[in-house]
Amino acid sequence: MTATDTALVLDETRWSIVERRASMTAAERLAADVRYGLAQQPPTLPARWFYDEKGSVLFDEITRLPEYYPTRRETEILKARAADIVATTGATTLIELGSGTSEKTRILLRAFTARGPLLFAPMDVSVEVLADAAGTVAATYPGITVQATVADFDESLAPLAGDPGARLIAFLGGTIGNLDPEGRDEFFTKLRDAMAPGDHLLIGADLRKDPARLVAAYDDSAGVTAAFNRNLIEVLRRELQAEGLDPADFVHVARWNAEASRIEMWLRAATDVHARFPTLDLEWELAAGEEMLTEISTKFDLPGLHQVPVELGVEDGLVGVVEVAQGPLAGEAAGELRQLLRQLNMSRQQLAQLHKCPNHKDADLHSSLTI
Numbered sequence: 264m265t266a267t268d269t270a271l272v273l274d275e276t277r278w279s280i281v282e283r284r285a286s287m288t289a290a291e292r293l294a295a296d297v298r299y300g301l302a303q304q305p306p307t308l309p310a311r312w313f314y315d316e317k318g319s320v321l322f323d324e325i326t327r328l329p330e331y332y333p334t335r336r337e338t339e340i341l342k343a344r345a346a347d348i349v350a351t352t353g354a355t356t357l358i359e360l361g362s363g364t365s366e367k368t369r370i371l372l373r374a375f376t377a378r379g380p381l382l383f384a385p386m387d388v389s390v391e392v393l394a395d396a397a398g399t400v401a402a403t404y405p406g407i408t409v410q411a412t413v414a415d416f417d418e419s420l421a422p423l424a425g426d427p428g429a430r431l432i433a434f435l436g437g438t439i440g441n442l443d444p445e446g447r448d449e450f451f452t453k454l455r456d457a458m459a460p461g462d463h464l465l466i467g468a469d470l471r472k473d474p475a476r477l478v479a480a481y482d483d484s485a486g487v488t489a490a491f492n493r494n495l496i497e498v499l500r501r502e503l504q505a506e507g508l509d510p511a512d513f514v515h516v517a518r519w520n521a522e523a524s525r526i527e528m529w530l531r532a533a534t535d536v537h538a539r540f541p542t543l544d545l546e547w548e549l550a551a552g553e554e555m556l557t558e559i560s561t562k563f564d565l566p567g568l569h570q571v572p573v574e575l576g577v578e579d580g581l582v583g584v585v586e587v588a589q590g591p592l593a594g595e596a597a598g599e600l601r602q603l604l605r606q607l608n609m610s611r612q613q614l615a616q617l618h619k620c621p622n623h624k625d626a627d628l629h630s631s632l633t634i
């Protein structure tokens with residue numbers, strides 16, 4: 264806990280939760296995002312506003328849907344590679360950004376505790392889910408102390424919990440894909456400023472694949488993703504005491520944008536919407552058929568993912584890259600990866616590790632890198 268954090272719960276059961284002071288309060292940030300985002304053409308809002316208590320529960324339901332393959336794949340990958348991740352990083356602190364329920368993370372937590380005590384520092388904007396996850400993890404794993412932080416990763420990430428040089432920072436669930444290139448750039452700049460030499464980064468990112476499969480994952484037959492998307496309207500209505508806003512007036516749309524290599528979620532007005540935000544002295548109109556962009560989920564290719572160290576600005580200081588999960592690489596992708604690893608002076612042994620990875624037909628991928 265630093266001088267800028269506010270304690271929410273500090274008890275003696277090995278878990279605590281604090282709220283990090285930010286440049287603006289959540290209410291001020293929402294007001295700023297709404298003023299700016301609704302004035303855009305097309306209107307758009309950042310994904311963080313999905314995750315009130317109801318939105319977090321709906322997201323959790325999404326992760327169990329038959330169409331939503333990313334969580335199952337990431338779980339498989341983590342199970343297959345958890346021991347390697349522990350050995351490669353030697354971390355004594357696991358920091359998780361945008362941690363949500365931290366359900367998959369427990370695979371890593373189990374592997375770390377088999378080795379020794381661990382500090383687990385999850386971070387999320389959603390206080391209810393974070394508190395629940397922190398309490399459950401502390402109760403389940405006697406070797407883990409949990410320091411949870413309610414914080415926005417669009418703010419400064421420093422100071423990171425734990426001992427500099429012995430930390431693993433995990434960013435799972437494809438959340439990196441929710442940031443546009445400019446947002447990724449800012450995020451990696453903050454991350455680089457917060458990380459120390461010897462810290463490791465583990466990113467869960469999804470790769471491009473058949474658009475029909477992608478669209479199905481974001482437009483499930485049970486309508487859970489539609490409810491998740493429409494809940495954004497309820498958050499605006501409730502938090503800003505808005506008039507003329509009703510989730511039922513919006514239709515969920517999921518679309519593949521090939522040019523930007525991303526799934527986009529939109530809310531289309533089913534009727535003329537005329538909303539008033541008295542607390543902001545703002546009015547907003549969306550004609551029937553017009554749309555608001557509510558989420559992007561970028562799907563990467565290997566060269567795109569290998570831009571990550573470059574985006575982090577650590578290409579010179581990079582001492583190793585280990586692909587912790589990748590189906591057997593073929594053709595062009597394998598060539599590109601080998602070339603990248605050669606540039607990074609990877610040892611033969613590390614190169615060989617690549618080929619021991621289990622086969623994932625979706626070629627979902629995680630990269631771990633050390634700065």
Ligand SMILES: C[S@@+](CC[C@H](N)C(=O)[O-])C[C@H]1O[C@@H](n2cnc3c(N)ncnc32)[C@H](O)[C@@H]1O
Pocket residue numbers: 310311314322326360361362363364365367386387388389414415416417435436437438
């Ligand atoms: C796609 S979910 C992933 C959750 C979890 N990591 C997983 O792998 O299932 C994104 C998570 O990031 C959190 N989140 C979204 N925007 C955030 C922000 N700006 N700062 C911190 N957390 C954020 C959400 O509350 C949510 O828990």
